[in-house]
Amino acid sequence: MNKTLGELQKQAITELSAYSDSARLDVDLIICHVLSISRTALITQDRMVLEPEQLNQIQQLIEKRKQSYPVAYIIGSRHFWDLELKVTxxxxxxxxxxxxxxxxxxxxxxxxxxxxxxxxxxxxxxxxxxxxxxxxxxxxxxxxxxxxxxxxxxxxxxxxxxxxxxxxxxxxxxxxxxxxxxxxxxxxxxxxxxxxxxxxxxxxxxxxxxxxxxxxxxxxxxxxxxxxxxxxxxxxxxxxxxxxxxxxxxxxxxxxxxxxxxxxxxxxxxxxxxxxxxxxx
Structure with missing residues (x-):
């Protein structure tokens, strides 16, 4: 079933809330990572219909986060000071x-x-x-x-x-x-x-x-x-x-x-x- 960006975001936040105290931020960072967009675009492009491959990749990473795997390792980076740093x-x-x-x-x-x-x-x-x-x-x-x-x-x-x-x-x-x-x-x-x-x-x-x-x-x-x-x-x-x-x-x-x-x-x-x-x- 096709989903819009906004629908996926809302669903993923609801699912992840039981596993993470920062579900909204986690979901936003994962979606932005997969789609290579800014967090602002999550708002302006919320009606965009996701491709099946994009949807599947995002859902896989959300499942990984449910296992307490750090978001920084999932997306491979972390903000620090005025830097965006690679982390592994x-x-x-x-x-x-x-x-x-x-x-x-x-x-x-x-x-x-x-x-x-x-x-x-x-x-x-x-x-x-x-x-x-x-x-x-x-x-x-x-x-x-x-x-x-x-x-x-x-x-x-x-x-x-x-x-x-x-x-x-x-x-x-x-x-x-x-x-x-x-x-x-x-x-x-x-x-x-x-x-x-x-x-x-x-x-x-x-x-x-x-x-x-x-x-x-x-x-x-x-x-x-x-x-x-x-x-x-x-x-x-x-x-x-x-x-x-x-x-x-x-x-x-x-x-x-x-x-x-x-x-x-x-x-x-x-x-x-x-x-x-x-x-x-």
Whole structure:
């Protein structure tokens, strides 16, 4: 049976509402992806009759979403900052709270100041690429221990034709030369407790687990980063990290334990402390 775009949209939203809290957005993104149209066109072209092949493809992807498969992986992209980034199952899906790291980076140093930045565990390259695009005079290195994730980051950097970003295969600092010093280190590291049941639920269950969990209290990688970062910072350089909404005090204590100064923390839009930073004295 033929369906118009509007009829399919309404039906799909009703079906998906039992499985997703963002059914309307999910359906819109899937339809726009298959038909290569904008969300505005969903309104202006709602009487368009779909071809059987289009209808079948959309319905297949809606069924996939019903199985909690992330929309970002279904359509192969995610919006972050002012970017549209390719994502795959080899990368974490960039989230709005991670934009706090970009905001902090851009606020710390002047636009025309010679600034060296290292993004640790770059994944899709979201943070590094956002900064590199906004600050073409800065020098950015982004590292990850996953060659597959670095391949995605490379494609994203090439999309925006960035010449001030370099990608390195490194497990945290392992393959960063000791003589290299940076003004700013950034990371969205794994920080979920390894036995957290949420790791097996919703979208998260499909994301790379090594990029999500970090020991019994979720802080193993954060401890490693804070302990080792000082060797790679210029005097008065900064380290900023994303962490869980309930880890702020523990992260602050780790910064204090390692004698960082000017320790600061910032809230996300929900009022949770989600990033913390410290300065090399």
């Amino acid at each position: 199952e080899d990368t974490l899906i960039p989230r709005p709270e991670t934009e706090l790291l970009v905001e902090m980076a851009l606020s710390l140093f002047a636009e025309d100041q010679t600034t060296r930045v290292l993004d640790l565990g770059t994944g899709s390259g979201a943070v590094a690429i956002a900064i590199a695009k906004a600050r073409p005079e800065w020098s950015i290195i982004a590292c990850d221990n996953s060659p597959a994730a670095l391949s995605v980051a490379k494609q994203n950097a090439e999309t925006y034709q960035l010449e001030n970003i370099k990608l390195i295969n490194s497990d945290w600092f392992d393959d960063i030369p000791d003589q290299q010093k940076f003004d700013l280190l950034l990371s969205n590291p794994p920080y979920i407790e390894s036995d957290d049941p949420h790791l097996k639920q919703g979208d998260v269950q499909h994301e790379p687990q090594a990029a999500l969990s970090s020991g019994r209290d979720g802080l193993d990688d954060i401890r490693k980063l804070i302990a080792n970062a000082k060797c790679f910072l210029h005097a008065h350089g900064w380290l900023w990290l994303e962490h869980g909404f309930d880890q702020a005090q523990n992260v602050k204590d780790i910064f204090t334990e390692h004698n960082y100064t000017n320790i600061k923390q910032h809230l996300d839009l929900f009022g949770h402390t989600r990033i913390s930073g410290g300065q090399l004295g």
